Amino acid sequence: MSVEMRWGEDFCSLLYKIARIIERVLCFGTCQTTFTETSLPTSVFSDVTILPFWDDLYIYSSTSQGIYYGTEGNAPNRTLIFEYYMSHYLQSTQYYQFQVKFFEATPGIVQFKYFYASDGGITATVGVQKSSSGPYIQHSYHQANSVQSNMILTFNTNLGTYTNSAVG
Numbered sequence: 001m002s003v004e005m006r007w008g009e010d011f012c013s014l015l016y017k018i019a020r021i022i023e024r025v026l027c028f029g030t031c032q033t034t035f036t037e038t039s040l041p042t043s044v045f046s047d048v049t050i051l052p053f054w055d056d057l058y059i060y061s062s063t064s065q066g067i068y069y070g071t072e073g074n075a076p077n078r079t080l081i082f083e084y085y086m087s088h089y090l091q092s093t094q095y096y097q098f099q100v101k102f103f104e105a106t107p108g109i110v111q112f113k114y115f116y117a118s119d120g121g122i123t124a125t126v127g128v129q130k131s132s133s134g135p136y137i138q139h140s141y142h143q144a145n146s147v148q149s150n151m152i153l154t155f156n157t158n159l160g161t162y163t164n165s166a167v168g
Contacts, residue, residue, distance in 0.1 A: 024057045026050040026082060026100060037125040040136040048130055052100050052112045053147065055124035057086040078104040094118035108158040114151045121147030128155050137162050 025031070029047030037054050038044065059065045065085045072079045080102040088094035097115040110128055122144045129136035137155050139162060140146030155162040 024052070024084070024086070025054050026052075037123065037142070039125065039141040040127050040138040041129045041132055041134040042125075043132040045129065046132045049128070050100055050110055051125055051127050051129075052084070052098055053096060053117070053121065053124050053126060055121075056089040057084075057096055058089040058092075059086055060092050073104075076105055080104075088118065108156060110155045110157065112153040112155075114147055114149060114153075116149050117147040120145040126153070128157060130157070135160060139164075 025045065027045055027047060027049050031045060031047075031049070036044075040051070059067070065087065067082060067084050067086075069080070069082045072081065082100040084096065084098050084100075086096045088096070096117050098117070099111075099113040099115075101111040101113065103109050103111075112126070121140055123142055124140070124147065125138070125142070126140045126147060127136060127138035135157075137157065137160060139153055150166050152165045153162055154165070
């Protein structure tokens with residue numbers, strides 16, 4: 001799936017117009033598909049990649065699951081939101097709901113908002129990277145309870161930092 005962004009998001013000092021949703025990640029530029037998660041940085045994705053929950057997630061047919069996107073607000077304060085409703089592959093009762101947000105007024109800020117994550121991220125990679133050689137910011141890699149319901153991760157790619165807070 002490719003999505004035309006409604007404004008030029010300056011992420012990691014690069015300007016991209018197309019976001020690609022591949023294997024539970026958002027890629028800006030070239031993406032390849034893989035089922036094997038690794039720690040960051042990874043050569044699986046050569047360009048800017050947003051990894052809110054890189055794991056073997058699946059959209060089951062005959063459900064309301066899917067990946068949705070939209071914008072909120074007005075220029076110059078728009079927010080582009082991707083929202084995921086998925087299950088784990090071959091485990092349809094394990095549910096995941098989370099969002100990825102980009103803010104027009106604050107380039108370089110990316111936010112992951114988790115509503116529900118059945119397994120707590122034990123087999124997922126969560127973070128952002130600019131290229132296969134970095135820089136990158138990794139929240140977790142195959143770490144138990146690293147993703148909790150009602151958690152917000154805010155990545156500042158300008159500073160190379162992130163914060164973890166609760167949904168308010």
